[in-house]
Amino acid sequence: MPTGLVISAPASGVGKTTLTLALARAWRNRGLRVQCFKSGPDYIDPAFHAAATGRASVNVDSWAMDRASIAHLVSRGTDADIVLTEGSMGLFDGVATRGVSGTGATADIAEMLGWPVVLVIDPSGQAQTAAAIAAGLRDYRPGVRLAGVVLNRVASPRHEDLVRRALNDVGIAVFGALPRHAEISLPKRHLGLVQAEEQAEIGKLIDEAARFVSGHVDLDAVLRAAAAWSVQPAANGLNVTPPGQRIALARDAAFSFVYPHMLEAWRAAGAEISTFSPLADEAPDANADVCWLPGGYPELHAGKIAANARFRSGLRAFAETRPVHGECGGYMVLGTALTDADGLRHEMTGLLGLETSFAKRRMHLGYRLAALAAPMPGHQVGARLRGHEFHYSTIVAQPDTPLAVVHDATGAVIAETGSRRDHATGTFFHLIAEDR
Known part of the structure; x- marks a missing residue:
C-alpha cells in the first residue's frame, strides 16, 4: 500500500521544490517507486517532478477541481511506494472565497487526502521564533497533521542547535537541517523557475540535491512519517472536453x-x-x-x-x-x-x-x-x-x-x-x- 506526504512551508521561496526533488530522486535511487503531484496552479514544477521520478506529475487544485477530479488524478499513485505532493506558497495560503472544494490552499489537499505535512523552515535571521512559527502552523487547522520539519539554510551548528532545542520543546520532530548550498539553487525568471526542459544539466542538479539532502536529512524517518492511504476510485474522471479530435x-x-x-x-x-x-x-x-x-x-x-x-x-x-x-x-x-x-x-x-x-x-x-x-x-x-x-x-x-x-x-x-x-x-x- 502506498504512503503519502505533503511538502509545504510557511511561505514561497523557502525550498519546497528542491526538497521535493531531492527526496524523490534519493528514494528512487533506493529502488522505490515515487509519484509526485503539485498542489495549486503551477505548470512548471510538474516537469521537474517527472525529471526526478521518471513518472508524470499533475496538478491537484481544490479551488478549480471537485473531489472526484482530485481522486481521479491521485489514483495514478496507487502503484507507487511513496507519494509526494509539493505545495504552493504557504501551507494555508489560498483565496478568500471558497471554490469547488476549497480555497486552493495546500492544506486543503493535505486534509482531503489525509497526508501528513513535512514543513520546510528557513530560520535565517531567527532562532527560537522558527519553532513558534512551526507550532502555529501545526495548531492552526485541526484536520491538517504535521509530521515534522526540515530546516533549510541554517547558518552554523550553533544556529541549528538553538532551533532544534526550541522545536523539541514544542514537540515537533526535526528530520534534518540543510546548510546553505548555492550549487543546488534552481535558476529563476519572472514567472517562476526556468523550465526543466530548458536546463540541459537538470539531471545532474537533481542528483546533487539528492546527495546533499541524503547527507543531512534522515530519509528513513521521513518515510516512516508518511501515512498509508487507499484512494477510492472516482466515479467520474476530469470534466474536460477536448477542443477537437x-x-x-x-x-x-x-x-x-x-x-x-x-x-x-x-x-x-x-x-x-x-x-x-x-x-x-x-x-x-x-x-x-x-x-x-x-x-x-x-x-x-x-x-x-x-x-x-x-x-x-x-x-x-x-x-x-x-x-x-x-x-x-x-x-x-x-x-x-x-x-x-x-x-x-x-x-x-x-x-x-x-x-x-x-x-x-x-x-x-x-x-x-x-x-x-x-x-x-x-x-x-x-x-x-x-x-x-x-x-x-x-x-x-x-x-x-x-x-x-x-x-x-x-x-x-x-x-x-x-x-x-x-x-x-x-x-x-x-x-x-x-x-x-
Missing part, C-alpha cells in the same frame, strides 16, 4: 505552459495531439481540426516569432477554416503586436486585435472563473470555465468581441475578458477545468 499544439520554449492533466484528459477522450514549434518556423499540421497555442515566454522570443514567416502565414491559413485558440502568451501571439521589455514593438500574427506590452510590467495573478459569452474550442456559450492567470503584460488594445465575462476569486469582474474574431479565440487565463 485532432489538435495541433504549439510546443517549444515560447509555448509550454499547459497543465499536464489537460493533455492527458484530451488523449483519454480520444483526441490526437500533434506538436509543432513556432520558434523553428513550423506551421500547424494541415490535417488538424483545431490549433492550440498555450502560454509560455513569447516576450523573450518576440523578434524570432515576428520573423518566422512560415509559422505566421501557416497559422493564418489554418485560421481561415478552422478554430485557433491561444492562452496567455499564445493569446498575445494571436494579437497584432507585442512590445518587449526593451520597448521594441514586434508584429504578431494579427488573428486578433489584441496588442500587449511588457515595457511597463504589471503583475496579473489569480484564479479566474469565466462564463463564455461566445463559443471557444471544446466549450459552448454559457460554459463556466475555471482557470488561473499569471503574467506581466499590459493590454494596449483589446478591440474584438469579448469572449467571456471573467471574475476573479472574490467575484469581482476583471478587464481581461479574452477575445473572439472569426475562427480565433484567446484568453489570458490557463484553463484548468469546466464546472460540472
Whole structure:
C-alpha cells in the first residue's frame, strides 16, 4: 500500500521544490517507486517532478477541481511506494472565497487526502521564533497533521542547535537541517523557475540535491512519517472536453505552459495531439481540426516569432477554416503586436486585435472563473470555465468581441475578458477545468 506526504512551508521561496526533488530522486535511487503531484496552479514544477521520478506529475487544485477530479488524478499513485505532493506558497495560503472544494490552499489537499505535512523552515535571521512559527502552523487547522520539519539554510551548528532545542520543546520532530548550498539553487525568471526542459544539466542538479539532502536529512524517518492511504476510485474522471479530435499544439520554449492533466484528459477522450514549434518556423499540421497555442515566454522570443514567416502565414491559413485558440502568451501571439521589455514593438500574427506590452510590467495573478459569452474550442456559450492567470503584460488594445465575462476569486469582474474574431479565440487565463 502506498504512503503519502505533503511538502509545504510557511511561505514561497523557502525550498519546497528542491526538497521535493531531492527526496524523490534519493528514494528512487533506493529502488522505490515515487509519484509526485503539485498542489495549486503551477505548470512548471510538474516537469521537474517527472525529471526526478521518471513518472508524470499533475496538478491537484481544490479551488478549480471537485473531489472526484482530485481522486481521479491521485489514483495514478496507487502503484507507487511513496507519494509526494509539493505545495504552493504557504501551507494555508489560498483565496478568500471558497471554490469547488476549497480555497486552493495546500492544506486543503493535505486534509482531503489525509497526508501528513513535512514543513520546510528557513530560520535565517531567527532562532527560537522558527519553532513558534512551526507550532502555529501545526495548531492552526485541526484536520491538517504535521509530521515534522526540515530546516533549510541554517547558518552554523550553533544556529541549528538553538532551533532544534526550541522545536523539541514544542514537540515537533526535526528530520534534518540543510546548510546553505548555492550549487543546488534552481535558476529563476519572472514567472517562476526556468523550465526543466530548458536546463540541459537538470539531471545532474537533481542528483546533487539528492546527495546533499541524503547527507543531512534522515530519509528513513521521513518515510516512516508518511501515512498509508487507499484512494477510492472516482466515479467520474476530469470534466474536460477536448477542443477537437485532432489538435495541433504549439510546443517549444515560447509555448509550454499547459497543465499536464489537460493533455492527458484530451488523449483519454480520444483526441490526437500533434506538436509543432513556432520558434523553428513550423506551421500547424494541415490535417488538424483545431490549433492550440498555450502560454509560455513569447516576450523573450518576440523578434524570432515576428520573423518566422512560415509559422505566421501557416497559422493564418489554418485560421481561415478552422478554430485557433491561444492562452496567455499564445493569446498575445494571436494579437497584432507585442512590445518587449526593451520597448521594441514586434508584429504578431494579427488573428486578433489584441496588442500587449511588457515595457511597463504589471503583475496579473489569480484564479479566474469565466462564463463564455461566445463559443471557444471544446466549450459552448454559457460554459463556466475555471482557470488561473499569471503574467506581466499590459493590454494596449483589446478591440474584438469579448469572449467571456471573467471574475476573479472574490467575484469581482476583471478587464481581461479574452477575445473572439472569426475562427480565433484567446484568453489570458490557463484553463484548468469546466464546472460540472
